[in-house]
Amino acid sequence: MSDTPVAVFAALIVLCASGNLASSVWLHRGPESTLRIHTRVAVSTLSTAAVVYAAGWGSLLMVAFAVGSAEMLRTAGPVTSKPNLWWNFIAIAGGQIAVEVGFAPSVVQPALSHAIAIAGLACLAIVTQVLGQSARATEAAEALLRERATHFEALIEHASDLIGVVSRGGYIVSVSPAVTPMLGYGREEVAGLPVSTFVDADMAANIEPMLTDVANNVGTALAFDLRLRHKDGHYRLTKATLTMPTAEWSDHIVINIHDITTQRDLEEQLRHDARHDTLTGLLNRKAFGEASERACARAARQGRTVGMLYIDLDGFKQVNDTFGHDAGDRVLIQAARRLDRCLSDGATLARLGGDEFAVLIDAVDGDAAIAVAEKMLALIAEPIDGLPNDVRVGASIGIALRSSEGIEISTLMHDADAAMYAAKRNGRSRWEMTGVTVEI
Numbered sequence: 001m002s003d004t005p006v007a008v009f010a011a012l013i014v015l016c017a018s019g020n021l022a023s024s025v026w027l028h029r030g031p032e033s034t035l036r037i038h039t040r041v042a043v044s045t046l047s048t049a050a051v052v053y054a055a056g057w058g059s060l061l062m063v064a065f066a067v068g069s070a071e072m073l074r075t076a077g078p079v080t081s082k083p084n085l086w087w088n089f090i091a092i093a094g095g096q097i098a099v100e101v102g103f104a105p106s107v108v109q110p111a112l113s114h115a116i117a118i119a120g121l122a123c124l125a126i127v128t129q130v131l132g133q134s135a136r137a138t139e140a141a142e143a144l145l146r147e148r149a150t151h152f153e154a155l156i157e158h159a160s161d162l163i164g165v166v167s168r169g170g171y172i173v174s175v176s177p178a179v180t181p182m183l184g185y186g187r188e189e190v191a192g193l194p195v196s197t198f199v200d201a202d203m204a205a206n207i208e209p210m211l212t213d214v215a216n217n218v219g220t221a222l223a224f225d226l227r228l229r230h231k232d233g234h235y236r237l238t239k240a241t242l243t244m245p246t247a248e249w250s251d252h253i254v255i256n257i258h259d260i261t262t263q264r265d266l267e268e269q270l271r272h273d274a275r276h277d278t279l280t281g282l283l284n285r286k287a288f289g290e291a292s293e294r295a296c297a298r299a300a301r302q303g304r305t306v307g308m309l310y311i312d313l314d315g316f317k318q319v320n321d322t323f324g325h326d327a328g329d330r331v332l333i334q335a336a337r338r339l340d341r342c343l344s345d346g347a348t349l350a351r352l353g354g355d356e357f358a359v360l361i362d363a364v365d366g367d368a369a370i371a372v373a374e375k376m377l378a379l380i381a382e383p384i385d386g387l388p389n390d391v392r393v394g395a396s397i398g399i400a401l402r403s404s405e406g407i408e409i410s411t412l413m414h415d416a417d418a419a420m421y422a423a424k425r426n427g428r429s430r431w432e433m434t435g436v437t438v439e440i
Contacts, residue, residue: 016047041083049091056105062120073135081132162257184231277351280336288350307369310416313355314394338379373431394429
């Protein structure tokens with residue numbers, strides 16, 4: 001060590017420490033300021049130079065400058081790379097000048113100290129440059145991670161799907177904000193509760209075994225339909241997916257829940273619309289044909305007789321032309337309801353199109369079919385709501401029967417249609433059965 005007085009050395013350390021603290025606080029309040037960055041680096045570098053040169057070691061402790069540069073890069077970031085190079089050069093050059101003129105002590109000869117300083121500066125420049133590049137790469141990676149984390153958080157916060165974490169024991173650890181619009185609960189209301197609290201009774205017993213299965217198959221997703229209870233008591237149909245992403249999660253499983261209630265309702269509506277008449281809600285021609293084929297095949301196997309009634313409204317065109325299509329629609333709707341009131345279980349009613357309807361009755365005889373037709377004629381002839389009382393419509397009904405010996409829907413419908421036209425030719429507002437004519 002040099003012969004620098006201990007009191008001077010101690011005072012220098014206290015002064016440098018105070019300067020470093022003050023410049024650090026000042027930089028923290030304005031980290032983007034170039035002046036503050038240079039001030040912080042200058043204070044740190046010059047403090048290091050003051051201490052090591054006062055000790056007489058000067059250029060021999062070049063590692064102290066490297067440590068100082070690394071600390072600046074760690075705390076203030078890669079923006080201190082160039083300031084570190086400049087101020088290290090200034091501090092070491094100043095120290096060597098002080099050694100040369102005898103102002104600063106040195107434990108080695110000045111010439112050797114200068115040679116060590118030059119070599120040390122070259123190494124220090126390389127080290128600072130490498131550390132700066134590393135700091136820039138680290139900063140870029142951290143910025144990318146922050147950006148991705150922010151993006152991921154935004155996705156979670158605004159996702160329509162409910163995303164959550166549950167324990168292997170079936171308890172809710174956390175959920176995304178989508179729990180509120182989907183199920184009506186706040187996030188804090190569901191945290192810590194068992195998943196079974198919100199699941200229908202049929203599925204509740206299966207939740208824990210499924211969680212265990214997922215935990216034992218890391219990285220494998222398990223998807224299934226799940227009915228979840230809304231806060232107001234009704235149930236939502238969802239598609240749930242359970243996954244344990246990595247083994248490090250150990251006790252936690254990710255659950256993703258997609259509400260498919262509206263989708264399923266729409267699918268059901270589309271299926272219904274494809275088979276039903278939009279005005280009356282009755283089966284359409286295609287669905288009636290399919291249902292009739294099944295009924296005929298069943299009747300043939302069981303040795304029963306089936307009957308078909310083919311109904312065409314009389315006077316409907318006049319109502320439509322006189323009072324408009326709204327009135328015509330009203331007639332069709334009321335006619336459909338009245339026809340349905342005449343039928344017992346097992347009968348199939350459909351609107352074939354326009355003002356034509358058809359009924360298939362399983363296990364029926366001629367008398368029963370005629371009774372149904374007469375009841376239909378009576379109800380159809382009643383006044384139509386919304387139209388003048390003297391405005392009435394009637395119906396021409398054709399009846400056809402087929403036994404188990406040979407039931408074909410095409411033949412049955414053809415016979416019923418032919419009987420209906422016979423009823424129209426014979427005066428309308430009556431029924432006709434294939435092979436039977438009755439005056440009304």
